[in-house]
Amino acid sequence: MRKIIGLILLIIIAVGLGLALVRIPFGTSKSRLGEYYIREGRKETGATNIVTSVVVNYRGFDTLGEVTILFTAALGVGAVLSIGRKRKNNIKHQPASLILRTGCRFLFPLILLVGAYIFIHGHLTPGGGFQGGAVVASAFLLIYLGCREIRISEKGTKAVESLAGLVFVAVGLVGLAVSGYFLFNFLPKGISGRLFSAGVIPVIYIAIGFKVGSELAGIIDALVEETE
C-alpha cells in the first residue's frame, strides 16, 4: 500500500517536472549573470578561476552563511554525540602492523601538503578552500584508520576553526570600514595569474580551507570516539 502511494506520488512529480523541463534546452544556456562573470570577473577581481571569484568575491556573504551552516552542523554532531558519554582516555588499542603505521606516517604530511596547495592556489587553478579542506580532513581520517593510538586534540580543532572564522569576518569588516561594503576587495589586485594577486580572495580562501579542514576533522574525531 505504502509503495503504491509512493509510486503514484513520484509519477505525479515526475510528470510535472518533465513538463516544466522540456522547455529548458540542454547544453546551450548561459545566464546573463554567468556571462557577465566570465567577461568581467578576471578584470574586476583579478582571479583567473571564475568560480572562485563568484564564491569568495561576488557572493562572499553567501559563502559566509554557508560556512556558518557547516559550523552549526559540526557543532551539532559534537553536541549530540557527547550527551551522556564518559570520556575514556586510556583505551588499549591493538596496534596496527608496522607497514600500515609507517605508511600512514609517510602519507600524512604529503596529503596535508596537497590540501594546502589546493586551497592556497584556489584563485588560480581548479580547487579552493572547500576542496582543500576536505583533502586535509581526509589526512586526519587516514591517521585515525591507520595509527589508532594517535589523537588530535578537540580544543585544537575548535581553536583553528574559530580563528579561521574570525579571519573571514574580520576581512569583511575591514572592507566595510575601508569602502562601505562588507567583504570589499580592498587589497591591490596585482597581476592576474600570479600567486599574490586577486586581493583578499586568497586570504579568505585559506581561512575557509583551515575552517573546513578542522571542522571535518572534528566530525571524524567525534564519530570515531563514538565507536569505542
Next chain:
Amino acid sequence: MSFLHNYIYYFGAFGLIFIGLYIILVKRNLIKIIIGLSILETGVNLFLVSIGYISSGTAPIFSRPEVEAARMVDPVPQALVLTAIVIGVAVLALALSLTIRVYRHFGTLNLRKIKEQRW
C-alpha cells in the same frame, strides 16, 4: 534517440532524485532513509551542474592563454554546488549522529516500531 542523447544528464539527475525520493517515502529503516537523502542530494547537485553546461564547454578558469571565454560553462551553478557538497557531508554526519542517539534511546531503527513506543 537524439532526444535521449540531448537530455541524458537530466535523465540521470532526475533518476537519482526519484530513487532518493522513493527510498525516503517507502523505507522504514532510518539508515536507509539517510542513504536516500544522500542519493537525492547527489541528483540535485548533478542537475544544477548540468543546467549550466554548454556543449563541448570547458571549466570557467583562465588557466592557459588559449582558453576562450565563449566556450566556458556557467560558473554560478558550479559555485553553488561546490559549497553544497561540503555542507552535504556535514549534514550527513549530523543525521548519522542523531541516528546513533535514536538507536541508543529506542534500541531499534525501524520507524514504525519507534512510533509505537512511548517516550
